[in-house]
Amino acid sequence: MSDDHTHPGLQHHVPLSERAKRAVAIHRLLARKNIVGPDEVRETIDRARRRSPADGARVVARAWTDPTFKTRLMDDAPSAVFELGYRLSRDAGLAVIENTDRLHHLVVCTLCSCYPTSLLGQPPDWYKSFAYRQRAVVEPRAVMREFGLHVDEDVVVRVVDSTADLRYLVLPRRPSGSEGMPEAELAGLVTRDSMIGVGEARKPA
Amino acid sequence: MSAPHDRGGLPTREPIDQTSHEWADWEHLVNALVGVLRRHDLINVDELRRGIEAMAPTEYESSSYYERWSASIEHILVEKGILSAEEITAATREIDAAWG
Numbered sequence: 001m002s003d004d005h006t007h008p009g010l011q012h013h014v015p016l017s018e019r020a021k022r023a024v025a026i027h028r029l030l031a032r033k034n035i036v037g038p039d040e041v042r043e044t045i046d047r048a049r050r051r052s053p054a055d056g057a058r059v060v061a062r063a064w065t066d067p068t069f070k071t072r073l074m075d076d077a078p079s080a081v082f083e084l085g086y087r088l089s090r091d092a093g094l095a096v097i098e099n100t101d102r103l104h105h106l107v108v109c110t111l112c113s114c115y116p117t118s119l120l121g122q123p124p125d126w127y128k129s130f131a132y133r134q135r136a137v138v139e140p141r142a143v144m145r146e147f148g149l150h151v152d153e154d155v156v157v158r159v160v161d162s163t164a165d166l167r168y169l170v171l172p173r174r175p176s177g178s179e180g181m182p183e184a185e186l187a188g189l190v191t192r193d194s195m196i197g198v199g200e201a202r203k204p205a
Numbered sequence: 206m207s208a209p210h211d212r213g214g215l216p217t218r219e220p221i222d223q224t225s226h227e228w229a230d231w232e233h234l235v236n237a238l239v240g241v242l243r244r245h246d247l248i249n250v251d252e253l254r255r256g257i258e259a260m261a262p263t264e265y266e267s268s269s270y271y272e273r274w275s276a277s278i279e280h281i282l283v284e285k286g287i288l289s290a291e292e293i294t295a296a297t298r299e300i301d302a303a304w305g
Contacts, residue, residue: 110213
């Protein structure tokens with residue numbers, strides 16, 4: 001197998017920065033020395049691509065419909081999501097925080113980009129941006145308005161700052177008009193942004 | 206003075222750019238490489254963070270997200286003696302020669 005097979009379809013026509021090239025070089029060296037297997041990176045990329053906010057949405061919909069699951073989820077999120085087949089990275093804790101009519105949570109990682117990727121996939125670019133990291137803790141209502149979310153003044157806004165050891169998933173409010181909907185359809189109402197706190201779950205059509 | 210990664214509360218009026226870019230292949234590679242190195246117990250999340258947070262403020266601020274990860278991976282692997290900076294540079298020049 002040629003060296004290039006260990007690189008997942010790198011776009012040779014795209015000019016890479018020095019740091020980008022050095023990362024590719026590091027991977028080549030590690031593969032050459034058999035420190036990492038030839039296909040490990042490619043397989044890891046494929047696995048990462050399969051994760052998406054649909055996973056978190058399943059968890060939310062189950063919590064909306066099954067009160068005992070919700071209790072377990074709020075109490076010990078890693079064990080509860082494992083029941084649905086989600087295994088978290090071993091060094092990342094997870095807490096689920098519930099939005100209510102009186103309390104709204106907004107999640108940020110001011111230090112970097114910690115995020116529950118096992119349930120939401122990769123964070124959006126804005127979550128990693130300096131503007132979001134700097135402003136979310138100072139003017140959360142203004143930040144949320146930029147996303148089109150207006151939180152009433154009588155609702156308390158609590159901003160939670162993620163760490164490498166503890167990431168957060170927001171349990172959004174179940175929308176009115178969704179009574180009696182089956183779990184799979186409820187999951188369709190749960191957006192990525194509602195699980196970060198910059199949005200709410202969609203209302204049923 | 207706080208370190209460059211400690212962004213919470215730093216004043217800015219910049220609106221939040223909600224557009225997302227399509228990841229380049231090398232960004233997928235860097236993201237996955239960290240996962241692989243974690244599974245091999247060659248780098249953990251705290252080490253990755255330390256490598257990022259050790260960057261000079263100007264480099265931290267001018268680098269893209271995965272360029273910071275690249276800098277950190279190199280820092281930690283070299284520190285542990287798993288790779289040398291010289292061989293990484295040599296392998297990088299091979300890429301230049303092959304890709305032009």
